[in-house]
Amino acid sequence: MNVHTIHASRDVMADAKAAAAKFRDERSRAGTLVVNLLSSPGAGKTSLLEATARHFNARRSMAALVGDLATDRDAQRLVRWMPAVQLTTGGACHLELPLVERGYEALETDAVSFLFIENVGNLVCPSSHDLGEHLRVVVLSTTEGDDKPGKYPKAFRTSQALVISKTDLLPYVPFSLDAATKDARLIQPEIAVLPTSTINGEGIAAWCEFLEAQHICLMNSRDEPTNP
Amino acid sequence: MHEYSLVRALFGEVDKLAATAGEVLVKEVRVQVGPLSAVEPLLLCSAFTNLVPRSSIPDAELIVTEVPLTAECLACGHGCEIIGFRFRCPRCESTRLRVTGGDIMLLESITVEPRHAAPEILS
Numbered sequence: 001m002n003v004h005t006i007h008a009s010r011d012v013m014a015d016a017k018a019a020a021a022k023f024r025d026e027r028s029r030a031g032t033l034v035v036n037l038l039s040s041p042g043a044g045k046t047s048l049l050e051a052t053a054r055h056f057n058a059r060r061s062m063a064a065l066v067g068d069l070a071t072d073r074d075a076q077r078l079v080r081w082m083p084a085v086q087l088t089t090g091g092a093c094h095l096e097l098p099l100v101e102r103g104y105e106a107l108e109t110d111a112v113s114f115l116f117i118e119n120v121g122n123l124v125c126p127s128s129h130d131l132g133e134h135l136r137v138v139v140l141s142t143t144e145g146d147d148k149p150g151k152y153p154k155a156f157r158t159s160q161a162l163v164i165s166k167t168d169l170l171p172y173v174p175f176s177l178d179a180a181t182k183d184a185r186l187i188q189p190e191i192a193v194l195p196t197s198t199i200n201g202e203g204i205a206a207w208c209e210f211l212e213a214q215h216i217c218l219m220n221s222r223d224e225p226t227n228p
Numbered sequence: 229m230h231e232y233s234l235v236r237a238l239f240g241e242v243d244k245l246a247a248t249a250g251e252v253l254v255k256e257v258r259v260q261v262g263p264l265s266a267v268e269p270l271l272l273c274s275a276f277t278n279l280v281p282r283s284s285i286p287d288a289e290l291i292v293t294e295v296p297l298t299a300e301c302l303a304c305g306h307g308c309e310i311i312g313f314r315f316r317c318p319r320c321e322s323t324r325l326r327v328t329g330g331d332i333m334l335l336e337s338i339t340v341e342p343r344h345a346a347p348e349i350l351s
Contacts, residue, residue, distance in 0.1 A: 003255065003341040008245050012237045012259070012333040094230055125230035128266045153313040154266045154331075187313045189323035 016130065020097050023132030028222055030111035033215045036133035038155050040148075041121030043141040044165040044198060046074045048207070049116055051198040053081035055208045061112040065103040067095045067120040074118060083109045094125035097132060113215055123152040135214050141166040142173050146180035153187050161192040163207060168197040231275040234267060234333055238276075239283050241335045246285070252340035254285040262330020263297040263313070272333075288338075297330035 011017065027034050037045045049064055056062070064084040066074045075086035085103045087095060100117060117133060119126040138159040140148055143166060149156040156162070162184050164177060181193045194210060196203035238259065246254050257276075261267040269292045276290040297310040303322035315325050 003339060004249075005256075005337050005339045006245055006249055007337045008241070008335045010241055010245075010335045012234060012241055012335050015240065016237060092230075092233075096233065124266060128230060128234075150313060154264050157264060157313070157315075157331075187315060189315060 013128070013130075016097060020130035020132040023097060023101065024134060027115065027132065028134070028218060031113065031219060031222065032111050032115050033113065033135065033211070033218050034115045034117065034131070034133040035135045035137060035211070035214075036117045036119060036126075036131050037137050037139060038119050038123065038126050038159065039121060039139035039141075039165075040123050040144060043121070043139045043144065045118045045121075045139050046077055047198040048139060048163060048165060048196065049078055049118065050081060051196075051201070051204045052116075052208060052211070053078075055204050060114060060212075061110075062114040062116065063107050063109050063112045064116040064118060065095075065100055065107070066118045067099075069120060083107050083112075089120060093120060093122050094129055095119050095131060096129055100131045114211060123148070123155045127152070127154040127158050134218060135160055137161045137163055139163045139165050140180065142169050142175040146175045146177075147183065149180065149184040149187055156184050156187045156191065159188065159191060161194060161210065164193065164195040166197060166199075167195045167202055168199045231267060231271045232279065234272065235275045235279050238333070238335065239279070239285065242288070242338055243284055245335070245338055246340055249340050251343040253343050254288045254338050254340050256291060256339035257285070257288050258291045258293065258336040258338070260293045260295045260329075260334040260336050262295045262332075263310075264327065264331035265333050267333050269294060293336070295330050298328045299325040300328050301325055 039045050062082045064078050064082055065087055066084055067087045067089060068074055069089055069091055072086035075084045078084040085106045087099045087103045117131050136159045138155050164180060177195055184191050194203055194207045196207055242254060242257055246252055272292060273290055280286060280288060299310050300307050301317035301322055302324040304320040306317055306319040308318050316323055
């Protein structure tokens with residue numbers, strides 16, 4: 001046998017994706033919708049989750065896994081509302097499934113309706129990592145500018161919903177909801193767009209209805225017979 | 229900067245592939261990346277260079293090929309290249325497209341040689 005080439009044509013992340021699919025299936029069976037929240041730092045992911053918990057007012061069970069480089073500040077905020085575990089990455093720029101699985105074990109919670117994964121603030125790296133979510137949501141704040149979808153195409157292409165946060169600031173910042181929506185839909189034509197403000201409450205009910213609808217879809221798909 | 233975790237995943241895939249060939253040394257690893265792979269080739273090569281000496285394939289060289297972002301239209305079946313991340317079929321204007329390339333990091337092939345080369349015949 002001499003020097004020879006072996007062809008593969010295999011996704012480098014295939015094993016990670018298979019493990020994520022297994023985690024997703026397990027949560028599906030338990031009736032838990034897993035939501036992975038992506039955004040740049042400070043877009044308002046934690047505030048959105050606080051507003052979500054306030055809106056549901058204990059009518060829906062939820063839990064959160066919160067990614068952060070160094071602190072547990074976000075988990076401390078959320079633990080007033082729901083079981084929350086901080087996933088401290090020690091400087092790493094994104095979450096990976098093993099961290100999520102360990103965090104999920106640490107939650108020690110019975111099956112909840114919604115498991116939120118608040119990713120590390122970063123619109124690049126988290127977009128390449130399937131965390132076993134059913135729903136990927138990208139949060140874009142009005143202070144960041146409406147040109148961001150085209151600049152971070154993978155985050156928007158791989159998301160099913162776009163939450164535009166801080167709409168209360170629209171009178172003061174050069175941000176067009178139409179331009180952001182149009183830019184996002186060039187990349188992901190199917191993306192749901194949900195403008196919100198956690199300050200004046202605009203759009204929070206619509207966002208929660210969207211989550212409820214996704215949860216109903218999950219429960220219905222669970223009831224359908226699966227092909228052997 | 230997640231190229232380091234991608235390189236670790238790459239080592240795992242290379243190990244599995246090399247094991248199918250028995251006792252071999254991996255000399256070359258070829259990967260493809262595209263516009264939606266979220267991989268910067270220069271950073272990928274630098275991560276590979278840093279990690280490879282302490283890996284199971286210390287002799288391997290990494291060759292990165294950049295490929296275009298391609299898709300198949302689910303409405304009319306047309307295959308096309310996606311330019312500027314505009315996901316619309318150039319033939320029928322449908323937005324129902326399935327990405328067929330350029331959105332992942334693909335292990336294309338590895339080149340290996342036998343670990344124990346046949347002893348040279350001394351003249």
